[in-house]
Amino acid sequence: MKQAGLLLVIMLLATVQTTDTGRARQGRSGTGGELVQNCTLYFEFLGRTGAGREDTFELDPFGMGYCAGLVRGVANTAHIHMTDQVCVPEDASSAQAVWAVVQYLNNNPLTLSDQDTELVLRAMQSAFPCR
């Protein structure tokens, strides 16, 4: 029975791994629907400690890294080169920027088929407007 359980765990892990690797290359749609999943998970990870943290990390590390990179890339580029549109405070954390994206996507579900880069930009404009 124990062996059957172990086999099941190994099979599940293998499935997750394959799916994860596959999505990393081919299955990424680059839309808001995928982004809200990645960023919600990453935000959860940022707030966790201990074993729960490891468990969350294992769910989709590529997706979380993608969220982290995309949000940083868009926020920094906009903050430095689109100075009339996005003004991120000096003390804003990565978690705050990620949370702004999650909130924006949850509040605007009709945009979930839009391109993820544009959605992050709109979220930054909404959360960190220039006064």
Added chain:
Amino acid sequence: MKQAGLLLVIMLLATVQTTDTGRARQGRSGTGGELVQNCTLYFEFLGRTGAGREDTFELDPFGMGYCAGLVRGVANTAHIHMTDQVCVPEDASSAQAVWAVVQYLNNNPLTLSDQDTELVLRAMQSAFPCR
């Protein structure tokens, strides 16, 4: 002996995992030095097939996702909103953009302590200039 080998593998995996999770939150420097590692690995992953592909993916999925997201975020934002500076061809692939970043960083090693977002932008300006 076999058991000792298995234990070693498990310990190594646990170490990699912990380091990976730690880097995901705290150890990211956000510089070119880290980016060249992430993007070189991701480019390698994109070109691989079979078991080698899985092995490469396992090395640092968060870092590869970070590269993918950062390059996409900066390239798209610049292409759409900084139209006089970056003109990415319609048929350019993600792999081409990632390769442009790796090449730029390898050709400009003195910039490796600069901020990663700015380096991606410079790489895009260099690889995809507007004529």
